[in-house]
Amino acid sequence: MTFYWTTTTLIVSTIVMIVAAICCWISWRRSGFTRSMGLLELFRFVLIGIVLMTLNQPELTQEVKPEERPTLVILHDVSDSMQTRDVVDAEGDSKQAVTRTEAVQPAIDPATWATVSERMEVIFEPFNSTLTNKARGTDLNQALAYVADSHVNLRGIVLLSDGDWNTGIAPSAVATDLRMRRIPVFAAGVGSEERLPDIELISSDAPTFGVTGKTLRIPFRVVSWLPGDRSITVSLTGTKGESIEKIVRLPGMGQVQDTIAWKPEATGEYDLTMRIPVDAEETILDNNSLKTPITIRNEALKVLVVESYPRWEYRYLRNALERDPGVEVSCLLFHPDFKEVGGGRGYLDEFPNEQQLFDYDVVFLGDVGVEADQLNLENCTHLRQLVRSHAGGLVFLPGFRGKQSTLLTTELEELYPVIPDQSTPRGIGSLRPARFALTESGRRSLLTRLEPEDNENENVWNSLPGFQWYAAVTRAKIGTEILAVHGNESSRFGRIPLIATRTAGTGKVLYMGTDGAWRWRKGVEDLYHYRFWGQVVRWMAYQRNMSQGESMRLFYSPDRPEAGNVLTLNANVMTRSGEPLREGTVVVQTIAPSGQTDSIRLAPAGDDSWGLFTGTFTPQEGGSHQFVTTCSETGSRLETTIAVQGNEKEQIGQPARFDVLKEIAEVTRGELTTSHDLAGLVDRIAALPEPETVIQRVRLWSHPAWGGGIILLLGVFWTGRKIAGLA
Helix, strand or coil: CEECCCHHHHHHHHHHHHHHHHHHHHHHHHCCCCHHHHHHHHHHHHHHHHHHHHHCCEEEEEEECCCCCCEEEEEEECCHHHHCEEECCCCCCCCCCEEHHHHCHHHHCHHHHHHHHCCCEEEEEEECCCCCCHHHCCCHHHHHHHHHHHCCCEEEEEEEECCCCCCCCCCHHHHHHHHHCCCCEEEEECCCCCCCCCEEEEEECCCCEEECCCCEEEEEEEEECCCCCEEEEEEEECCCCCCEEEEEEECCCCEEEEEEEECCCCCEEEEEEEECCCCCCCCCCCCCEEEEEEEEECCCEEEEEEECCCCHHHHHHHHHHHCCCCEEEEEEECCCCCCCCCCCCCECCCCCCHHHHCCCCEEEECCCCECCCCECHHHHHHHHHHHHHHCCEEEECCCCCCHHHHHHHCHHHHCCCEEECCCCCCCEEEEEEECEEECHHHHHCCCCCCCCCHHHHHHHHHHCCCEEEECCEEEECCCCEEEEEEEEEEECCEEEEEEEEEEECCEEEEEECCCCHHHHHCCCCCHHHHHHHHHHHHHHHCHHHCEECCCEEEEEECCCCECCCCEEEEEEEECCCCCECCCCCEEEEEECCCCCEEEEEEEECCCCCCCEEEEEECCCCCEEEEEEEEECCCCCEEEEEEEEECCCCCCCCCCCCHHHHHHHHHHCCCEEEEHHHHHHHHHHHHCCCCCCCEEEEEEHHHCHHHHHHHHHHHHHHHHHHHHCCCC
C-alpha cells in the first residue's frame, strides 16, 4: 500500500492522532479504567486513524505483465496520391523515378521485419479513406484511430505515407490520444517534398457540346517545373480526322495558357484527347495528356430582332445573322414613318404570341419601347418569362430615339443591366469618335475574344473604329458584369458601361450601349462584327440547347459539372397544345457510371415562372451520367447524357507533406524518417526495450467499499456507546 500525502496532511494527521490519543486516555481514566471502556476508546482511536489515513490517499498497486506478445502494425497508404512518380533512389544506378507505391513495397514484405518478428507480432494493414470509392481519399486520423482501437498490447505503429490527408479531421487529434496510450508512431515519409522536373498538362476545358461547321477554341494550360524555356507541340486527337497541332512557347518554371482550334465536320459523340510530348528531363511521364468528352450536333438557333427604325446597326446586325448558317433570323420592324411594319423575307407581321416567342433562343430589342404601334405590357411580360424561365437570351440595343426608356416602367426593368440617366433619354453624341476600353472581366470573357491571343485581342479592341453616340447611363446594377466601358467619359460612379452582361433566372441578358459596332467592318469587312455577334448568340443559347425534345427541354448549371458539387437541373415542359405547363410531376432519373440510380423530383419554380421546373442533384462520381426526364401529365420523355468531371480529392503529382508526418511523430514521441532509411528503422524498432510492466492502482481513498466500511465502523462505534450506557 502506498500513500500520496503532503506535508500539510501529514502534520494535520499527526496532531489529530496525538490529540485523539490524549482524549481517549482521559475518557478511559474517567471510567475507572474499565475493560469495556478501554476497548471502546481503542476502537474510537483506530476509527480516527482510518479517517486520517483516508486523508493521505492510500492506494494498492499491482504489477501486471501482459500475456500477449507486443504488436507492431505496418500501416501503409494505398490512396491515389501514392501513384505519384517522384521517388528516386539517390544511391541506385538508375535515376528514373518510381511511384510512391512501388517505393514502399520493400517495407510491406514480411522478410524485411524478420528481426522484429522475433519479439513482436507484425501486422500489415493498408489504408486510404472510408469513401465509397476507397482509392479517392486519405483519412490519416481514421486509419490511426482504427489501428489503436483494434489491437491490444500495441507496441507502436509504422506509418508509410506521403502525408497527404484530404478527408476526415486533422490527424493531430488522434496523435494526442496515441500519446496518452503510449503508442509511438514511426512515420516513414514517401515521395519528394519538392516538385521533380516535369511538364504537366493541367487543364483542357472543352465545352459540353459544339456545333458542326463552327470552330471550337479549346483553352488549355501547361505548367513547367523545368529550368529552361522550350517550344512544345500541343496536339488534339479524337477529332475523327487528322491530329490538330499547335506549337507554344513554354517558359521555364512557369506556365502558358492558350487555345487550340477545332472545326468539327460531323455530328456525334467525341472523346477529345489533348497531349504534350514527354521531355527528356521529365521524371513524371503520366501527366501529359487529358481526355474530355464532347457532343457535336447540328445547330438551329432561332433569333428575333425587334427594331423601330432601320438604322445602320440594325441593317448590319440582320445581315450578319442571316449569313450565319446555324442561325434562323426573324425580324420585326416598327417603321416610324409607316403604319405597316417592315416586310420581306424573314419579317414578321406582329410580335409573336407567348407560345411562338418561347421558341426563340435570343431576342434583340433595338430602339423600341411601349407605345401604341410597338410593344405592349403583355409582350414585355412574355419576354421576361423567356429569359427567367426558359433560359432565353435578351440583348438590349438602345438608340438615339430613346424608345427603350419606356421599358423601364414594365417588367423588363428587372432585367435591364444598367441604370439609365433619365435626364438624357436620347443619349449623347459627339463629332469626335470615342473608343471602347476593356475591363479586367472583358479581357477574360469569351464574348469579347476577337483574337485568340491576349495581346492580339487587346490590340484589336484598341484599334477598332470609334463610335459617335452612346446611351447615357448612371451606373451598372449590382450583379452586372461590365466587359467594356467608355474610353473617356465617366459618371460619379466611374466609367460609363458600354457592354455589360448579367444572368436573370435561368437566362442571360446583354447590354450594348452604342450603335457603332457596325463600324468594326472598316478595313476588315465582316471579320470582327460577325464574330462578336455570333459569339453573343451562341453564348446566350448555350444552356437552352443542352438537351431538348419536342415538348421538353433539360438544361443545367454549371455547364461542366464536377463530382461532389451541386448540379442545378432545370426543365422546360410544354403541354400538348404547346403552352407552358404550370403544375405537374416532373421526375429526373439518374444513372451513374457505376450503375447507381437516383430519382429527383423537380418542383415548379414559382407562380411567375411558367413551364419551369427545377431541382438539384450532387453527382458523387465522375464519368458519363444518364438522365431520363419524364412528365406524367404530358407523357413526354427526354434522355440526356451529361459528362461529369471527377473532382478527385487525391491529386497525383503533388509534393509530399512530411510536415504532417513530423507532427504525428513528435506528438506520439515516435520518429520521422524516409523510405530510404527503411533498414535503419527496422533495426531501431528491433532494439526497442521491453515494454514497462503495467502497474494497476486501486484508489482505496475514493473506492465506494472503503467509504462504506468507514460508515459501518461508525455505526458499530455508536452502537457500542449505547450498550455501554453512554449518551
